[in-house]
Amino acid sequence: MTQVITKLAAYELLAQERPMVSLIDRDILALGGDFIPLRSDWISLFYDTGHKVTSDDGSQYAFRAITTRGEYLWLVFSAGKTRGYHAETTCPHSAFAEAREALTYRRAVKSRWDDVRAVARALRRGKLRFDVLIEDAMESPLCAMGTRHFLRSFGLSGIKRISGFKLAWMMLIEPQLGFVIYQAALREGVLSACSQDDMFASHLDLATPDQPAA
Incomplete structure (x- = not known):
């Protein structure tokens, strides 16, 4: 139905x-x-x-x-x-x-939440650019039903991809979108499955406060 x-x-x-x-x-x-x-x-x-x-x-x-x-x-x-x-x-x-399984994965991602926030911040500031796919949401620890209902609430039912820039701003409304951004960052190679030697950490300052892109 x-x-x-x-x-x-x-x-x-x-x-x-x-x-x-x-x-x-x-x-x-x-x-x-x-x-x-x-x-x-x-x-x-x-x-x-x-x-x-x-x-x-x-x-x-x-x-x-x-x-x-x-x-x-x-x-x-x-x-x-x-x-x-x-x-x-x-x-x-x-x-x-x-x-x-979802709870275990959520805990693993939460242990790297500083990295997730930093990726989202870099997307909002234009220092990183990549799209987020619906597959990223499906592979994240979020439930599929919640993802569908969230997209419907924002008039985005049926989309296959969304800009990381837009999703990073939406994360300020719904912090759980960070789990999806994390999954996309893994796929893009911005973050690795292990916290060490992240490509992202090597060239972006994780401690830099949020600022609008110049």
Whole structure:
């Protein structure tokens, strides 16, 4: 589905997803007592507090959810994290694995966030020039659903590339775009997978404050 659905329709669809429930009970569930609205990472959704799965090691749990555009997902929470990960897989255990992988990658990139900010600053100042591809977003630790909803919010649905200059300015509005810029910088060879010997660090001052291009 691509059109916005009503709250009632979302409740009915979530009730249908609840396992081991009779048709009568689903009608009762559709009244909405167990369904919670949430907006995060540009995604508006409802999740079912009564349809919860916990990982084998107990470190993650996931709620069945649906976006206001009718897209099913698992909303995965990991230990110590208040923000959920949006996994579109139908299997909750696959969702756990996807969320763990994304969280591990996010932590690795966050450890180099000074480099990410410096690349974005250089793009805004015109010291670096490269395009960012949709593939960079898909390979970043951001969820694919969040990327789609973000692009739709900015009227950019269907784009295949965007200038690094523009995305770096957009990062000031949505800092998580830094993960996409990082991925593009790896592809362009501006940053390497290891923090040492970066081409970027060799010719740009990471400590230089933001200034407009001359």
